[in-house]
Amino acid sequence: KESDGGSSSGSESSKDSSRCSTPVLDADRHERLREKMRRRQDAGDKWFSLEFFPPRTANAAVNLISRFDRMGAGGPLFIDVTWHPAGDPGSDKETSSMIIANTAVNYCGLETILHMTCCNQTKDDITGHLQKAKRLGLKNIMALRGDPIGEEWEEEVDGFNYAVDLVKHIRNEFDDYFDICVAGYPKGHPEAESYEADLRHLKEKVLAGADFIITQLFFRSETFLKFMKDCQAIGITCPIIPGIFPIQGYHSLRQLVKLSKLEVPQEIKDVIEPIKDNDAAIRNYGVELAVSMCRELLDSGMVHGLHFYTLNREVATTDVLKRLGIWKEDPRRPLPWAVSAHPKRRVEDVRPIFWASRPKSYIYRTQEWDDFPNGRWGNSSSPAFGELKDYYLFYLKSKSPREELLKMWGEELTGEESVFEVFTCYITGEPNKNGHKVTCMPWNDDPLATETNLLKEQLEKVNRRGILTINSQPNINGKPSTDPIVGWGPSGGYVFQKAYLEFFTSSEIVMALLKVLKKYELRVNYHIVNVKGQNITNAPDLQPNAVTWGIFPGREIIQPTVVDPVSFLSWKDEAFALWIEQWAKLYEEESPSRMIIQYIHDNYYLVNLVDNDFPLENCLWQVVDDTFELLNSPTQE
């Protein structure tokens, strides 16, 4: 750590360099895939990656995205999405490879490789796909030849005939922008003249600019280890990642083997044939087989990462990874909210608190921004949020179908109180009067966060009385950054929060609340707004209020969530609309249930409160108690 510092005075180079760059909380966000791979290898960390194919239907896409979220929690180095020319893979359809990869990167925050094939496509088509991928924030391409159309394959003059042509094209047209992955065939490509010829083709792909290699599946670790040595022998030095295929069923194995023209070793056939109708048995066997093969690979010392062909399923791959001990469900968060992996958003480290439970909506509404707040939100006199017109965008769609929602939120509402009850059941986790648990709300697709649980008792009390809470956090006065509930960021730091409470409530309660808030003028900041945009606030000069921040060793302060008065007006449009789009529309038009929700939408206020005195006991509950006391006092003054 000794370096010659020299003198930096007198230089004139960077007077105008941006001083607002991110304090690099998390190196991962700033590295490209090949750098991450190298850093993991240098550190001796083992890693894994996951391959998915694009779904067939919109519903399957919704499910795949929540699978991304769940499997992303295990810490894959990357995922990849395959490319099927017949399925319109570059289109804007919610099931296209392009859009699925886009969703993985931007909305799930996963490092993602998009496959791309080149045969039977024009240069312009391919350039168009690559430009679109770049625009969407995709940074990695798996360059493949693809299967020729028709029986026999003929070379096209000036066309893309081999994967190497695509690699060259990417490097020519996009310089070093993309990390490029290519396929390796441990047994040689079935169409290659020979194993040796295929190795030479592979080397050409690397020389043309590929950064690493993922192999086709294989059934024995020796196959891969021999292949790797042969690669090294002819001078291929980039990372080579073995493709692992945990056998998950008799038919999927047969189909894959047919496609890849591989032969299943006799010892495997001998086990499988007798149990071919017992899915569970085959899967157990497949997991065992994969675990022992992966162990051999890792123990060889030549393998640092494992690539899994998941077939879009969760259980087998997760089992293998957990048994290998490389599934790392790290409860530690780099920031209090889920980061996006779009390169434009690399420096983003501040967001308004309002979207805490709707991070995908926040990403969607800010996708057109050219730069993202970092360091602090700043005096954003007019952040331009995109409108959330389509509440049925597949990545924003509720995971629960209409019937489920009706069971949770009431087949029939009888008044505002029945709405209060839904909110209360969501908070308490108790079943509603029809025996159904309320596990999601229009503003929150998931059960109550662990942190919110700290406030459960008080939240229950106020929701029963018509303070319909949709977001809250307790005050925190310096807990370790490793705290399992409220911690985030690197270890050795301290995290802080100001108490926050956000809720819908009637104008009657708002009138009393405003009287009470006078007593708390210096301590509590408030914003109170109705659907028409009538806005009451005591925020000074419309400045944002930092409500979450962290102090870390050797770093500047990170303040990742703020209450921003201006953004709140964009959020309120969304928050009010969710009453109608997600809840009211479950019921027939003109039905009493629908009219109740419509009434609330039209007449309630959305309120947020911040208690600035974070070292003291949270006073927001006292504010609410005082409000109800005022309402109940005979002389209401």
Added chain:
Amino acid sequence: KESDGGSSSGSESSKDSSRCSTPVLDADRHERLREKMRRRQDAGDKWFSLEFFPPRTANAAVNLISRFDRMGAGGPLFIDVTWHPAGDPGSDKETSSMIIANTAVNYCGLETILHMTCCNQTKDDITGHLQKAKRLGLKNIMALRGDPIGEEWEEEVDGFNYAVDLVKHIRNEFDDYFDICVAGYPKGHPEAESYEADLRHLKEKVLAGADFIITQLFFRSETFLKFMKDCQAIGITCPIIPGIFPIQGYHSLRQLVKLSKLEVPQEIKDVIEPIKDNDAAIRNYGVELAVSMCRELLDSGMVHGLHFYTLNREVATTDVLKRLGIWKEDPRRPLPWAVSAHPKRRVEDVRPIFWASRPKSYIYRTQEWDDFPNGRWGNSSSPAFGELKDYYLFYLKSKSPREELLKMWGEELTGEESVFEVFTCYITGEPNKNGHKVTCMPWNDDPLATETNLLKEQLEKVNRRGILTINSQPNINGKPSTDPIVGWGPSGGYVFQKAYLEFFTSSEIVMALLKVLKKYELRVNYHIVNVKGQNITNAPDLQPNAVTWGIFPGREIIQPTVVDPVSFLSWKDEAFALWIEQWAKLYEEESPSRMIIQYIHDNYYLVNLVDNDFPLENCLWQVVDDTFELLNSPTQE
């Protein structure tokens, strides 16, 4: 506070608006003078301002600047610097009006008006002066005609004949950039045809673009109040500020009266003549007179601010202001360091801690920057500090003459220990062995800060042993922002600090320290550098470490001081050079004393330490104790 918020979504105006704007801790820094004046008037606050003339010698300039610092503490709304065409007022000389005003704005942080006269000057000369003033960060001009050269004054065709010509010229050439002040004559200008004609001239000046009026001195409050009513009667609505002249001596009064062609009322003459040789008696009378006149003015309800002709003296004006109760020595600081009033630096709210005791040097070395860190320092890979070549720039010069310094720092040094003693005496405040108190050091022109006093006992102990401290702060875990010692920023907030210690020490101690620091690797960040630039640090990625920050109601977090690894290398050049420039050069070349300082300069290291665990007890003293223990242990590992 109710406003129609409307909807801000969908707008596209500000996607690219800078998000790093300052969180507006202090409205004062963002307002122009006329806005400050209006805000004070609206709030019913009474204020004052101070007039100075440029000094004759460089030494007088040094004294005037420290007078600015002292009188600035009383809270003047602005100061102004007069303009004397004979004295080369626009030059770069340290005694010129331009440079004195520049120093007041930039180095003392005072809102400043530069006088400027126009008669007998070319348009180009005047434009040149104005351009220079703008470039230096001056924002206010007092537009005057000036005294004609020679006995009789004649109008020049196309020349600047009246102040109104200068006002018009400023507005033509510089639009609304400058706030413009003009002079009013409560008795009418001596050369005007009549009092009424002079009022009309004044109105012309206001119509031409003047923002406010400061009057010539007068001796009776009725004079001013009548003038003010007359002004209002002819439609002058801008602020009119009475010029107050506390009589400070017989001769200065006579001289001023002669220049301004005013007549001293008989009742004043009657008092003064008999005591004309008793300066103290005249000053006491002058103070009494000024206080009672100012009271009458303020009580009239028509006067909100008072302008004082100080004659560059402190006592009389300060006395008057204190007796009026408008001298407001506010111990509250907007930021932990003294801000500059240059418009470019309006948003500045972060600085490296190294210059804490040398803020004028920091301003000097960063004067060429186009923008200033705000919100946070950022990843400043190469901040371009100007070199500090001339240690004798008048605004950086020690207030103490060479003989004083020799008494404090030793006529003759006998070894490194005699240097340790100087440091120790500075810390303790005890006289040195020759009976002289050490009230300044090369790195610190003032006695120990109150805050540093909190660490006095430990500092004394370590300085005695050769840890020569030049900067330090205790850790603070959330004290009220109004705390009289460590508080800063608006009330209702909490301030925090990480413990900091910076010192010179021998390489022997550094070697032991480095061994000890291994035990504190995760807790303590260090930078250790010698004059050659050998640099040892454990700072991650050369990121800055925030060591002072504040949390305020309804605002983002302010982090005004950082330990920046890159800036430290610029600071070390300055810190090492101060040994030679300020201390060694007091002695003859080749003298033993000089060689001792030179040895320290060549061989010692400059060390800074940050204890990141601000909520725990400061561990830096333990680090130092461990170091000495290691040095004293027989088996030194």
